[in-house]
Amino acid sequence: MSFNVLIVDDSNTMRAVIKKIISISGFKMDQCIEAGNGTEALEALTDNWVDVIVSDINMPEMNGFELLKNLKEDDLFKNIPVILISTESSDERMQDAFNMGAKGFIKKPFTPEAVKKILCEVIGVSNEEEDSGNNEGFDF
Amino acid sequence: MKKKIAETMRVSIFEVFEKMFYIFLEPLDDESNEYDMEAAIRFEGFLSGEMRILLSKDIAKTMIHNMLGLEKDEIITQSMEDCSKEAVNMICGNFLGKLDSTKVFNLSLPSFGMNSTSIEPGKNVYRMDFDSDEGRVGVIIDANGRV
Numbered sequence: 001m002s003f004n005v006l007i008v009d010d011s012n013t014m015r016a017v018i019k020k021i022i023s024i025s026g027f028k029m030d031q032c033i034e035a036g037n038g039t040e041a042l043e044a045l046t047d048n049w050v051d052v053i054v055s056d057i058n059m060p061e062m063n064g065f066e067l068l069k070n071l072k073e074d075d076l077f078k079n080i081p082v083i084l085i086s087t088e089s090s091d092e093r094m095q096d097a098f099n100m101g102a103k104g105f106i107k108k109p110f111t112p113e114a115v116k117k118i119l120c121e122v123i124g125v126s127n128e129e130e131d132s133g134n135n136e137g138f139d140f
Numbered sequence: 141m142k143k144k145i146a147e148t149m150r151v152s153i154f155e156v157f158e159k160m161f162y163i164f165l166e167p168l169d170d171e172s173n174e175y176d177m178e179a180a181i182r183f184e185g186f187l188s189g190e191m192r193i194l195l196s197k198d199i200a201k202t203m204i205h206n207m208l209g210l211e212k213d214e215i216i217t218q219s220m221e222d223c224s225k226e227a228v229n230m231i232c233g234n235f236l237g238k239l240d241s242t243k244v245f246n247l248s249l250p251s252f253g254m255n256s257t258s259i260e261p262g263k264n265v266y267r268m269d270f271d272s273d274e275g276r277v278g279v280i281i282d283a284n285g286r287v
Contacts, residue, residue, distance in 0.1 A: 010249075011222040011225065011226055012218070012219070012222060013204065013207075013208070013219050013222035013223055013226065014222065014226050016208055017207050017208060020207075020208060020209075058229065058247055058249065059249075060249055086233070087229055087230050087232065087233020087234060087237070087247070088233050088237075088244075088245065088246075088247060089233070089237055089241075090237060090240075090241055090242065090243055090244050090245065091241055091242055092242070092243075092244045093244055107237075108160075108229075108230045108233065108234075109155060109156050109159040109160040109230050109234065110159070110160075111159060
């Protein structure tokens with residue numbers, strides 16, 4: 001089974017890095033949609049169905065927390081799992097994210113293993129299930 | 141306080157460069173001025189101030205090459221800007237989180253310039269320079285507050 005992922009980050013380079021890390025982690029990704037901030041992410045969702053959203057917090061125009069709030073207020077989007085990704089990972093900030101409805105939190109800097117583990121937990125598939133048939137490993 | 145800030149900075153810089161960019165840095169005893177670009181970020185919370193990262197073009201290209209597998213002659217200035225901003229964002233967030241993970245802090249959006257500027261030395265200014273096979277890195281922090 002493969003999944004559609006929406007990656008939200010204001011940096012083209014970081015979107016490419018996150019996409020690459022998800023790919024090499026062995027997580028099966030069908031379609032990868034990209035957005036530069038929360039506003040663009042909401043626009044992208046009007047035309048695309050996604051299984052999970054991976055979003056940075058610190059972005060111009062609409063940040064990750066504002067995106068999460070907008071998603072939770074929308075009947076169509078409120079059940080899409082959101083993983084926030086940030087360097088701002090104090091205990092209180094992470095708790096705020098979970099209280100607002102985030103399903104996962106990835107601290108930067110991250111490893112492919114950590115990204116895959118949280119994606120699998122949030123989507124509800126086991127690491128082993130995702131590992132089957134993947135022999136590529138984490139070869140940078 | 142100075143010792144704790146310096147040690148935490150060093151650990152955060154090593155962690156980000158090794159984990160995200162696969163680059164192993166060696167501390168330099170003297171300040172270097174051989175930098176081509178800088179990115180800066182402001183922070184507020186239990187410590188407030190600014191952090192800057194100074195990079196040579198060679199190391200910026202290596203960072204992108206190592207993360208994305210792009211050939212160095214394919215790398216454009218925008219990618220170096222993105223990478224520099226992300227590096228200072230990660231080092232600053234990692235540094236503040238390691239100093240005190242129970243306290244919330246806020247980070248600005250990073251800024252970028254193709255020249256490196258100096259911060260006047262002062263009692264709250266800490267600077268570290270590093271060398272590697274791929275080029276040089278400097279990190280400067282000007283911080284006020286209580287640790």
